[in-house]
Structure formats: C-alpha cells, structure tokens
Amino acid sequence: MRNVLDPVGVSTMDSYLVPRWAAEWKRIIDVVKGYHPYADNYAAITPIPDIPSLRDDLRSVAPSLADFTDRLESHISAGGCGAFVPELCLSDFDDNTRACLVYALAVCIGDPTQTDHKNRRVIWDVTPRKTETDYFPTFSEHDQEAAFHTDAQYYPVPEKYFALYVMKPASCYGGRSTVCDARALRHAIEAKNKRWIIEELHQRLLPFRVPSAFTTTQDSQDIQATIAPIFSDATSIRYRRDTLLDGLRYFPEYGDSDIVKALDAFDFELKNIKVAAEVFMPKDSLMFIDNHTALHARTAFVDRSRHLLRIRLQKDENIPIKYEMLTVKKLPTEAYDLIA
Numbered sequence: 001m002r003n004v005l006d007p008v009g010v011s012t013m014d015s016y017l018v019p020r021w022a023a024e025w026k027r028i029i030d031v032v033k034g035y036h037p038y039a040d041n042y043a044a045i046t047p048i049p050d051i052p053s054l055r056d057d058l059r060s061v062a063p064s065l066a067d068f069t070d071r072l073e074s075h076i077s078a079g080g081c082g083a084f085v086p087e088l089c090l091s092d093f094d095d096n097t098r099a100c101l102v103y104a105l106a107v108c109i110g111d112p113t114q115t116d117h118k119n120r121r122v123i124w125d126v127t128p129r130k131t132e133t134d135y136f137p138t139f140s141e142h143d144q145e146a147a148f149h150t151d152a153q154y155y156p157v158p159e160k161y162f163a164l165y166v167m168k169p170a171s172c173y174g175g176r177s178t179v180c181d182a183r184a185l186r187h188a189i190e191a192k193n194k195r196w197i198i199e200e201l202h203q204r205l206l207p208f209r210v211p212s213a214f215t216t217t218q219d220s221q222d223i224q225a226t227i228a229p230i231f232s233d234a235t236s237i238r239y240r241r242d243t244l245l246d247g248l249r250y251f252p253e254y255g256d257s258d259i260v261k262a263l264d265a266f267d268f269e270l271k272n273i274k275v276a277a278e279v280f281m282p283k284d285s286l287m288f289i290d291n292h293t294a295l296h297a298r299t300a301f302v303d304r305s306r307h308l309l310r311i312r313l314q315k316d317e318n319i320p321i322k323y324e325m326l327t328v329k330k331l332p333t334e335a336y337d338l339i340a
Contacts, residue, residue, distance in 0.1 A: 008277045009181040009294075010082040010287075011075035018089050019065040021101070027061040028104045029097065042099035046120040051111045058104050069108035072288055076161075081181040081294035084279070085286040088165070095167060099123055099309055102165045102286070109288075110161055110313030116213045126164070126308035143306070146298040148180065148270045149240035151291050151312060154210040154226050156323045158238060159312035164287040167307040173280060174301025177287065180276035182237035182295055189269050197269070200262035202231040207247030207254050207326070208240065221329050223250045228323035230266075235292040241267055250328060270295070281308075 006012055029039075035054045038044035048054070059066040075083045090098045103123060106112055115124040128143040152158040169175065189197055207225035210216075215224050225247040230239050244263070248255040278299075281287060289296060291312075 004277045005082075005084050005179060005279055008179055008184070008275060009080040010084050010179050010277070010289075011080055013072065013075070013083055013085045015085070015087040015089055017068060017071060018085065018087075019062065019068045019105075021089060021093075024062040024065060025093070025097070025101060028058060028065065029100055031057045031061055032100050032104055039100055040096060042096050042103065042123050043119075043121055043125075045100075045103060045122045047112065047114050047122060051107060055107050058108055062104070065105060066108055069105060073109050076288070076290050080290075081183075082179060082287065082289040084288075086282065088284050088286045091284045098165075098167065102163065102309060103311060105286075106163050106311045106313055110315045113159055113312050113314050115310075115312065117216050118213075118218055122311060124310045124312075126310050127306060128304045143175075143301050143304055145300045147241055148178070148273075148295040148297045149243075150235075150238055150295060151289075151310075152214075153228075153238045153240045154208040154214065154224075154243050156226050156228070156325055157314075158235060159291055160315040161313040162289055162291050163309075163311045163313070164281070164289075165309045165311075166281045166283050166285050167309060168305060169281060169283055170301040170303040170306040172301055172303045174299055174303065175306050176278050176280045176299045178276050178278040178297040178299075179287075179289065180270075180273055180295045180297075182293055184275040185269070185273060185295070186231070186236075188273070188275055189266075192269075194265065194269070197262050197265045198231060200258060201229065201266060203229045204259060205229060205254060205323075206244055206259065207251040208238070209243045209247040209250065210325070211243070216325070217327060219329075222327050223329070224325055224327045225251055226323055226325045227251075227254065234323075237293065237295060239295060251326065 031054070033039045035048055035050070036045050072083050090101055093101065103112065112122045114120040114122060150158060151162050186198055205227045206229065207227055210224040210226065215222055217224070228238055231237065
C-alpha cells in the first residue's frame with residue numbers, strides 16, 4: 001500500500017502485517033503486569049531497569065509482535081525516517097489495554113523513557129490541558145498549531161525514536177500531522193545555494209528552553225535550557241523555534257545578528273518546504289518516527305477531546321557528544337532585540 005507519506009521517507013505498513021493480537025494479547029498483558037504491577041492504570045507505568053528482560057519475555061510469548069516490530073524498525077534503518085500504520089487493529093480493546101499493548105510494542109524496539117520528572121510517566125497523554133499563566137507549555141499540552149520540530153530537543157540527548165498512537169482523533173479533522181526528513185531538507189537548502197544557513201547553524205551552540213512540565217528541578221522559579229546546535233554529528237537535526245527563541249530570551253549571550261539571520265532564513269525554508277507530506281491520523285493509527293532525522297508538525301484543532309499517546313524510546317547508541325543543561329533563577333530579561 002502506497003501512501004502520501006512514502007515519498008518523504010515514511011513507509012506505510014498494511015494492517016495485515018500487524019501482530020496477531022487475538023492470539024497473543026493476553027500473554028502480552030500478563031508479561032507487562034509482571035514487570036509493572038500497576039499497569040491497570042497505564043499512567044502509572046514508569047521506567048524500570050530491566051527493560052531488556054521485559055523485551056526478551058515479550059518476544060518469547062508474542063512472536064508475531066516481535067516480527068512486526070522488527071519489520072517496522074527495518075523500514076527506518078533502511079534509510080527512511082519513519083513508519084505509519086493506518087490501522088493497528090486495537091479498536092476492540094478497552095483504552096487501558098490498548099495503551100499497554102502499544103507500550104509492549106514500543107518495548108520490543110527500544111527503551112521507553114520517562115516524559116515528565118514529576119510523575120515519571122512513560123506513556124504521555126497528548127491532549128489539551130489547562131495551564132497556569134507562568135507555565136511554559138509544550139506542543140502536546142495545547143490545541144494550537146505545532147510548527148516543525150523534533151521531540152525533546154531541549155534535553156542533552158533527545159530520544160532516538162517516538163511513537164504516536166491515536167486513541168481519539170479530532171472530530172474537526174484538525175491536528176493533521178506533517179513529516180519532513182531533515183536530510184532532504186538540508187539537501188534542498190544547499191541546492192538553492194543557501195549553504196550558508198547550514199554552515200551557520202552547524203555546531204553553533206544555542207539555548208533550547210525546557211518546557212515547564214519537563215524541567216529537572218520542578219521549581220517554578222527555575223529556567224532551564226540545553227545548550228546544543230541545530231545540526232551536529234550527534235543528531236541530524238534538533239529544532240523547535242519557540243523553545244529556541246525563548247532560550248535566547250533568557251540566555252541572550254548565545255545570540256548575535258548572524259545567528260538570528262540564519263534562524264529566520266531557516267524558518268522561511270521550513271515554511272516553504274516542498275519535501276514534506278501531511279496526513280490525518282485516524283483512530284487506531286500509529287506513527288513511528290526517527291527523532292534524530294525527522295521534523296514533524298501538527299495543525300491546530302478545536303476538538304479538545306482529541307487524544308493521542310506518545311512514547312519516547314532510547315536506543316543503545318554511541319552518542320559522541322552530550323550537551324550541557326543550564327539552570328538560572330531570575331526574572332526574564334528584556335526580549336533579545338534582534339529577534340523578530
């Protein structure tokens with residue numbers, strides 16, 4: 001099955017390839033509960049040290065799950081940047097079972113990480129929520145447009161993969177997802193004789209502010225930012241314009257006229273990009289993205305009951321550089337004058 005996402009490096013997997021849930025789901029859930037006694041509430045699933053053992057046990061009791069996840073990851077490792085499953089065939093299960101089965105699927109590929117530092121949740125609910133006025137929200141907490149970005153760009157080592165599963169799509173058909181392979185984007189920019197943009201943003205250390213839900217101190221007075229480049233040898237791409245501009249607001253010493261010019265030019269290229277594709281993710285669909293090579297975005301929506309699950313995964317990779325996270329306690333400085 002060919003899909004609009006295929007040309008941008010996101011392979012579409014037909015539903016006949018999904019795990020044989022009817023034969024394996026009970027064994028999968030029993031194994032998950034053996035490691036997570038409180039898995040009757042998926043929000044209570046937190047990181048555990050023996051993920052390799054859990055992965056081995058899941059693969060042992062659910063061979064079709066192991067085969068599916070191997071196939072899914074192979075689509076990415078073959079040179080793509082993601083995989084899309086239009087129907088994972090979990091709609092007949094209750095919400096908690098669906099979430100646990102998606103968690104098991106993710107475990108078979110990598111090591112799930114905690115999302116927030118307060119509750120240490122592994123399965124993050126992507127749904128709009130009320131926030132305080134001094135709260136710096138992340139895209140998964142509001143219903144507005146989410147411009148092109150990579151996940152966890154505000155952490156020293158962003159996770160290699162993330163999975164998005166649709167519990168309930170927006171009835172207004174908003175919240176459409178767009179994906180772009182950063183390698184193709186970089187090639188397109190260089191082909192326009194604008195290599196200077198890449199050269200300016202490569203290895204140049206910039207401050208990405210950490211959203212309030214993900215700060216490591218949980219002190220509302222703390223402002224944190226990871227100091228890292230957009231393009232580097234560690235990841236093909238690390239980007240999110242709003243966390244970067246807010247980082248420059250609190251850490252203006254990392255900005256100058258050259259970097260602001262390059263950021264504006266890069267953002268212009270993103271807004272006029274040709275090497276990207278948009279898709280509406282229906283109920284029970286799954287998107288699996290290589291977070292080190294792909295940018296993704298989302299349109300705004302008005303149906304606040306829209307609900308997705310996100311799981312981020314780390315792989316046992318040799319990351320050559322781990323960047324520094326800085327913390328300051330101060331009132332915001334006057335916005336950096338050169339930022340439009």
